[in-house]
Amino acid sequence: xxxxxxxxxxxxxxxxxxxxxxxARRAYNIESIVAGVTERSDxxxxxxxxxxxxxxxEQVTKQLRKLIDVIRVIDLKxxxxxxxxxxxxxxxxxxxKRVEFIQVANSFGATxxxxxxxxxxxxFSGNERRINTLLMxxxxxxxxxxxxxxxxxxxxxxxxxxxxxxxx
Amino acid sequence: MSGLKKGSEIIIEVxxxxxxxxLFGFPGGSVIPLYDALYDCSLRHILTRxxxxxxxxxxxxxxxxxxxxxxxxxxxxxATNLVTGLMNAYMDSVPLIAITGQVATHLIGxxxxxxxxxxxxxxxxxxxxxLVKDVNDLGRVLKEAFYIARTGRPGPVLVDIPKDIxxxxxxxxxxxxxxxxxxxxxxKGHPKQIETALxxxxxxxxxxxxxxxxxxxxxxxxxxxxxxxxxVIPITTTLMGKGSFPEDDPLALGMLGMHGTRYxxxxxxxxxxxxxxxxxxxxxVAGDVKKFAPQARIIHVDIDPAEIGKRVxxxxxxxxxxxxVLGQLTGxxxxxxxxxxxxxxxxxxxxYPISYAKEGGLKPQYILECVNAIKGRDLIVAxxxxxxxxxxxxxxxxxxxxxxxxxxxxxxxxxxxxxxxGAQVGCPxxxxxxxxxxxxxxxxxxxxxxxxxxxxxxxxxIFNNGFLGMVRQWQEFFCSxxxxxxxxxxxxxxVKVAEGYGIKGKKVLSTEEVLPAIEEALSYxxxxxxxxxxxxxxxxxxxxxxxxxxxxxxxxx
Numbered sequence: 065x066x067x068x069x070x071x072x073x074x075x076x077x078x079x080x081x082x083x084x085x086x087x088a089r090r091a092y093n094i095e096s097i098v099a100g101v102t103e104r105s106d107x108x109x110x111x112x113x114x115x116x117x118x119x120x121x122e123q124v125t126k127q128l129r130k131l132i133d134v135i136r137v138i139d140l141k142x143x144x145x146x147x148x149x150x151x152x153x154x155x156x157x158x159x160x161k162r163v164e165f166i167q168v169a170n171s172f173g174a175t176x177x178x179x180x181x182x183x184x185x186x187x188f189s190g191n192e193r194r195i196n197t198l199l200m201x202x203x204x205x206x207x208x209x210x211x212x213x214x215x216x217x218x219x220x221x222x223x224x225x226x227x228x229x230x231x232x
Numbered sequence: 233m234s235g236l237k238k239g240s241e242i243i244i245e246v247x248x249x250x251x252x253x254x255l256f257g258f259p260g261g262s263v264i265p266l267y268d269a270l271y272d273c274s275l276r277h278i279l280t281r282x283x284x285x286x287x288x289x290x291x292x293x294x295x296x297x298x299x300x301x302x303x304x305x306x307x308x309x310x311a312t313n314l315v316t317g318l319m320n321a322y323m324d325s326v327p328l329i330a331i332t333g334q335v336a337t338h339l340i341g342x343x344x345x346x347x348x349x350x351x352x353x354x355x356x357x358x359x360x361x362x363l364v365k366d367v368n369d370l371g372r373v374l375k376e377a378f379y380i381a382r383t384g385r386p387g388p389v390l391v392d393i394p395k396d397i398x399x400x401x402x403x404x405x406x407x408x409x410x411x412x413x414x415x416x417x418x419x420k421g422h423p424k425q426i427e428t429a430l431x432x433x434x435x436x437x438x439x440x441x442x443x444x445x446x447x448x449x450x451x452x453x454x455x456x457x458x459x460x461x462x463x464v465i466p467i468t469t470t471l472m473g474k475g476s477f478p479e480d481d482p483l484a485l486g487m488l489g490m491h492g493t494r495y496x497x498x499x500x501x502x503x504x505x506x507x508x509x510x511x512x513x514x515x516x517v518a519g520d521v522k523k524f525a526p527q528a529r530i531i532h533v534d535i536d537p538a539e540i541g542k543r544v545x546x547x548x549x550x551x552x553x554x555x556x557v558l559g560q561l562t563g564x565x566x567x568x569x570x571x572x573x574x575x576x577x578x579x580x581x582x583x584y585p586i587s588y589a590k591e592g593g594l595k596p597q598y599i600l601e602c603v604n605a606i607k608g609r610d611l612i613v614a615x616x617x618x619x620x621x622x623x624x625x626x627x628x629x630x631x632x633x634x635x636x637x638x639x640x641x642x643x644x645x646x647x648x649x650x651x652x653x654g655a656q657v658g659c660p661x662x663x664x665x666x667x668x669x670x671x672x673x674x675x676x677x678x679x680x681x682x683x684x685x686x687x688x689x690x691x692x693x694i695f696n697n698g699f700l701g702m703v704r705q706w707q708e709f710f711c712s713x714x715x716x717x718x719x720x721x722x723x724x725x726x727v728k729v730a731e732g733y734g735i736k737g738k739k740v741l742s743t744e745e746v747l748p749a750i751e752e753a754l755s756y757x758x759x760x761x762x763x764x765x766x767x768x769x770x771x772x773x774x775x776x777x778x779x780x781x782x783x784x785x786x787x788x789x
Contacts (some may be wrong), residue, residue: 074414078363081355089356119541126538132360132380135414 066095067114067121068140068147068217074133075101075108082131083110092116092124096214107135111216140217147191147217151198154178154185155205165205172198183208236401239367239393240269243331246374247275249406252302254278254293254657256286260306261346262333265398278657278686281678283310285650287317288676291326292651295637296612297658298451300327300382307333308346311392312353316644319357321388323641324472325449327381328388329374330358336396337365351392359387364394367402372410379410384417385536386449417535421552426560429507429531429548434566436505436529438573439465442488442517445472445640446510446534447554453477453633455558456509463565466577468496470511472640475630485577486586489517490776491622494584497774497782499577500525508532510554513543514641515778523781533557584774586626593767596620596695599746600627600667603693606754609663611635612655614690616648616672619701622772624667646675649692653679656688663691663754670696670723680733683759691753692737692761694726697768705771709786730761737761 073079080099087094095113102109114124121139128137140147157165157179165184169176174188188198192215237245243266247255254276259267270277280286283305290301301321305314311332321328335344351363360380362373370393377389433439447456453476460467460483467477468485477484488496500506506528511517518524521544529547532540533554540549550557588597600623603613613628614637615621621638630636637655639647652666673694683690695701704718727737740749740762753760775786 078351078355078361081352085355123538123542126540126542130536130538132412132415 065115065117065121068142068145068215069112069114069125069128070138070140070217071110071112071128071134072102072136073108073110073131074135075106076133079108079133080110082133083128086127086131090123090127092120098214098216100216111214113215138219140219145217145219147215148189149192149195149215150187150189150213151195152177152185152187152211153202154183154208154210155202156182156208157184157205158182161205168201172201174198235403237404238265238269238401239370239398240265242367242370242402242404243374243393243398244269244273244275245404245406246371246378247302248273250300250375250378252300255302255304256280256289256293256654257304258283258286258306258310260310260333262307262335262395263304263310263398265395266304266331266333266393278653278682280650280682282676283313284317284646285676285679285682287314287328287330288320288644288647288650289654289657289679289682290328291317291321291647292614292637292654293658294321294326294328294654295651296634296655296662298634299658300329300378301654302329302331304331305333306346307335307350308348310346311350312348314390315353315357316642318354318388318390320639320642320644320647322357322359324639325386325445326388327386329377329381330354330388330390332390332392333398334363334392334394337394338396340394350390354390357388358390359385361390361392363392364397367397367400370397371404372407375407375410376412379412380415384415385446417553418537418551419553419556421533421550421557421560425548425550426557426564429550430561430564432505432529432531432548433463433465433507433561434568437570438503439463439505439507439570440485440499440503441465441467441507441509442470442500442511443467443473443476443509444470444511447473447476448633450510450535450554452553452555452558455555455562459558459562459565462562462567464567464570464574465507466499466574468492468499470514470517470640471625471638473511474625474636475633478631479629480631487625489514489782490519490778491626491772491774492517492782493586493626494774494785495577495580497776498580498584500528501781501783502576503528506530508534509558510534512539515543518543518782519776519784520779520781523783588770588773592770594741594743594746594765596623596764596766596770597627598743599693599695599764599766600624602746602750603665603667604628606663606750609754610661612637612652612659612662612664614638614648614652614655614664614666616666616668617643617645618669618672619705619770619772620667620669620672620695622702623695645672648672649676650679650682652690652692653682653686653688656690657686664689665691665693668692668694669701670694670698670720670726671700673726677729680730680735680759684734687758689756689758689760692730692759693753694761694763695766696723696726696763697766697770698723699768701770702772704769708769708771709777726761726763735759735761737763739763739765741765
């Protein structure tokens, strides 16, 4: 089981160590961790993707809440949240494959942000499924490097957004 | 520079505001400004001979008094020497403040002389920690530190203060109110859960209360006693819960767990309702959790929500402070007739009392019976860790909270002696007896100097068997008596060592000498050491091997 957990914490230099350290010392499996400021400069949002059975995930949530700096812990169900990840990907791109590559990129709405005589770099953001689909579609191209931000998420505020996320 | 205060002066001011009357510490380069400020202030400072001793002494002080203990160490090795003491306090939820010096802010991160990242090091071993980089934060940080240490589930808080922050002057405005928006311990039990619990207690035919250190931290022992007596529920305590309920009461079952009484473990096993109060189902208590209380519903009351459901599934969780929750429960509880259950337990008590073979040399159990029989004194028993600790847990009947001081969760050898000194500092009118082992005592033996210098009249009783006895016992049972590295081939003459520190002492080799030696020890208003040479291969029973169910006792061969 995987779970997206959004954690609002007091923003100070040691807070990420406190959160990340918790996962190490309690032997929880963490797939990604992303931290960034929120609408309030004194609050940071940490988005975690955690794997484990139900009991483990419950403990993760409780242990997070126990940290003094943690203001709120929100379990985000995939179906009730908007999740996004940003990916940068550089592929080897011989001249004869350029057209094909641009077609694939365009069909996904990915942006080509750099191009050299042998490579091209695209930028794409989407939910996990869209990113995986793009990666599959780009399968024929030889990858040089990939950088991913890890997942960020917010709860959906409306049913419409909910179903849109499903369709996305 | 009037109106401006140095960082070090702010520290002292906050300590005094917080009601601190004594500090335990050891100076060094990075705390020279703080020690300079201490030089002419009214705070008492106990100089230990090792920083670990300072941490344990502050811990023992906190356990004995219920106040926050404070220790001080310098940067680098001073700070790292506190690590075991902090972890020890964290495991047993003891309120402690550790103030460490740090190298000056401009030197941080340069691998400077005596620099250690104690902030990073102490994250997993403290409830919270701080590195103060701006003197204007210092007052607030220290106030928060005390607040966090003593509220909710208590614990140690470390404040790392660079040397320049101690020296620099600032306009200081005392912080009156602490507000931490992300920290709000739950105090009151949820009314619906209280109702559910009350119904379960009413319906139960075979209830048992399983009580841990939380009751003592919460100051809820009176509420507990009222609750237990009104509801007529037999009660077993953990090592940390000792003293929360008088152990000579007919409803008391003594300690449960690996070295618990058989009747405590049987009562849990055959119960239909376990009330876990401020306890955390530690593996040394619960053993194989699947075989812990298979027929029982479990009510778990704890101030720390993360403890609920951590090791066992709980039927009725209640998050809250025990003093409040027990009040909520007792207010509505009805006395229930439980004759059958109490008779059954009485039968177990008769059939399986705690006992030992009287012959075969000087028996540690006998010494503890003599200590337990000491009359007319307000006794605090501190222990180290090992066989002697478990014997003490079995044979010392604690009647009051904060009268049994021992390292539970971490099992820290070397804790007992400095903790006993701290307890004695906090409770000068009580008689503090340290039960230690020849192994444990040597781990902080240097504190004899602290005892002597401050004339702390702790009675040091060493249970000397020439072994690291607990490990030896496991090696006897599980490694075919291959005593690998557990024989202490050379032990010093502890009486002579004590003498070297100016402390009187006596060696005891036979049963007849025990009582006179204890009486003599008690007759002095100063520290006194008795080196009891006990039967070397005496074992601690009952015993449930690690990982087994609580009724799967190891049978004595």
